[in-house]
Amino acid sequence: MSATMLRPPRNQADPRVIPWWTVQWLLLMAPLAVAAVAAYWIFTERPLWLGAAVAAFAVACVVLALVAPRAYYRVERWEVTGEAVYTRKGWLTHTWRVAPMSRIQRVDTARGPVQRLFGLADVTVTTASSAGAVKIEGLDHEVAAELAERLTAITQATPGDAT
């Protein structure tokens, strides 16, 4: 393979992110599976081959909802050094983002109501670029707050007008 590679960032999201994402995926996928089964039951003559296909589809939906969060958990990683924020995400399409401390303009933490039940938070680091926002998802909320505080401190200590 290639001699030069991007190494994976050091840290993973909090493991609690797996149930949180699973809940999200199930909220999306379960109605889909139920709708398919219901449609089969109500609107068709219930031929056996179609039943098998619908069952396979419903099972695939649920399996995907259970598997995808684990897969994403394995690929989504982040790291903060003294100089930069570094993240990796994506399953089929890998995306690495690097934002240097000197260009960071804003650090936000966000916690949705359900996310709070899991004790999680997201950290978004925004640079002057319209395209450069770096999002670290699914951190323990205390880790997130600490990280935001640390980033703000480093950003303020780094000279430069951030553009």
Next chain:
Amino acid sequence: MSEPDAGNLPAHHRDRQGPALDAQSGWRRLAGRSLWVSGAKSLALVAGAVAGLTRFLLGQDWRAGGIIAACAGAAVLIVAAVLAYDLARLRTTRWRLTPERLELRSGLTTRQHRSIPRDRVRSVDLRADPILRIFGLTVVKVGTGEHAGDHTELTLDPLARNDAETLRRTLLHQDEEREARDGPLAELRWSWIRYAPLSVWTFTASALVLGALYKPLNAIGLKSVTSRAASDLWGWIVEQPLTAVPLLLAVNLTVGALGATLLFAESWGRYRLEHEPGRLRLRRGLLTTRSLTLEVRRLRGVEISEPLLLRLGGGARVKTVATGLGEKAKNETEDAAALAPPLPRDLAWRLAAEVASAGVPGSRVLSGGTALIPHPRAARRRRVVRASLATALLAAAAGVASSLAPWPWVRAWVWLIPVVVPAAGMWGAVEGARNLGHALGARHLVSRKGAVVRQTVALDRKGISGWTITESYFQRRSGLLTVSATTSAGRGHYEVVDVGHETGLELASRAVPGLLEPFLVRGKTVAKQ
């Protein structure tokens, strides 16, 4: 009167050539000649009103004398109203330049007092339409250049031309001799007008003009005429398509080319780009003259854009990549980033090189067009595969459509799809791959892409505020990735598309030293040359 100091002014002060100066406070008025301008412009309103009124009164069976009287009355009323409004506006507007600030008081009903510190002034733009120019006036916009569009601008509408020039020089700390000594970076040559018709405008302009004319013609009661003309035309097309269609296309092209040429002349006549200390000054416009300033500090690079037609004609356009540059303003024919009219390619490269190195003399990175490194063959393969798949899909869709569609003309023309689409698709794939390239200059990261519009961007390496590196599943299999430099200027991100995996990472790592380096691992077994 809301402005006590203005009421005390002697009457002759108001009629003086320049803004009258109040000795005590330094508050000045706008140019009083503006009244003539608004009077002249109100005539356009008058014309519209008279046309509408005449049509209405004709419908009511009025006699000619009555109609003329009514129109004259309406005209007087409109002009008087416009003049009264403008007079009130002029009388309530005052501006002054103190050693620290530029201040503006305005507002008929809501009084506003706005002021900007002089050391924050970044741009002083002048704009004069033909009527303002007849009266020797110009509109001045003073900007702080912080962010585009958040109303940090202060507009003096209008000032006498001399006062405007003086104000510009004072605010931007310019001395006249300096300006005269340095030659311009670029100046219009009328031979460039040959590039004017090489734009999409040529094909669409006449349709647009027709569309724009249709509404007003209907409004003044010519609806029956226009609809009859349209139905006649349609009848002609249906009867003799072989004569009508080529003829109409030819007319369309001629009108479009003419329109594009006129537009070029109006937008770029008297074009002149100068390098002043710390900034660029762009002047252009045959009828409406504009003078724009761009601070070198805000410059993050240049872009050379070559749309297909212009490229075939050997021309190119130069644009800036700058922070806080506004979108294309209303009633402007060019976008704010445009630095030059379409011009010959080698001149475009030279101008881009000079602009890119503005502020840092001697570092001519781009000169002659740095040889770009082409991207791997896999990039072409990817494009060809993509184009073939799209073609196959379209051909299948066309086949289905032709067998299902009830109209016979679908079947008559559908064979074009499998002929034209693959040719266009393959051309796009090959051309797109051929145009891919990148280079790393002493100060700039240069990248090129695009089949239809080829864009070559030289981005200041210091202006790069991060990296986004993406690798799709198929890119990974072909050993490619896309490196995107994020920046606060221009589009916000500029990509090096489908570059070889290792080349791309090394490029990013070298373009901004130290940023990507800590996250790279280099294989020890493979010897690096």
